[in-house]
Amino acid sequence: MNAADEQLDTDASTTVEVTTLGGDWATMLWDDPVTLQPYVVRVLMHRFGHSRDRAQELMEQAERDGRAAVAHGSREAQEMHVAGLHADGLVATLEQVSR
Template identity: 40%
Template sequence: MSLPLEDIRLDESAATAGPWQAVVWNDPVNLMSYVAYVFRTYFGYSRERAEQLMLAVHHVGHAVVAEGAREQMELHVQAMHDYGLWATVREGGA
């Protein structure tokens, strides 16, 4: 017995519902000041929040810069790539 098409669609949407995270990774190329600038410019973070995230990237190796729907996090990651930063999308809580 196969599942109705509606059930399959519901299962697929539940799998992508989130939460998802946009993660920026440390790299040997970008200056710390530039990373903070990107966070302020793109996300609109305050100077203090942008610097906290930048320091996490620098000292921990990565920082979660946004959380939400997968599609939105993919857009954020693409924007980070456009700025020259290394970024990925991952499931929240990872």
């Protein structure tokens, strides 16, 4: 292997790493039988700017399916959303979305 091949290998691995880190991420809201539904709807409206109907749909999906994706985007933004939901007393996690 010559110096040019080593450089290509380094560039290829760097590209893969950047692609993996820059993938699409989701904030997952989990069903919480303790927290009142109107409170969850209000939090979703306030934190994400969802309409009342959309926030209601997401809350119902979390209740029905056990979880619902309430936001998508970069990892950093979704980490902030998860932390915000935790601060509001809701159960949320970060999940990478497959393409």
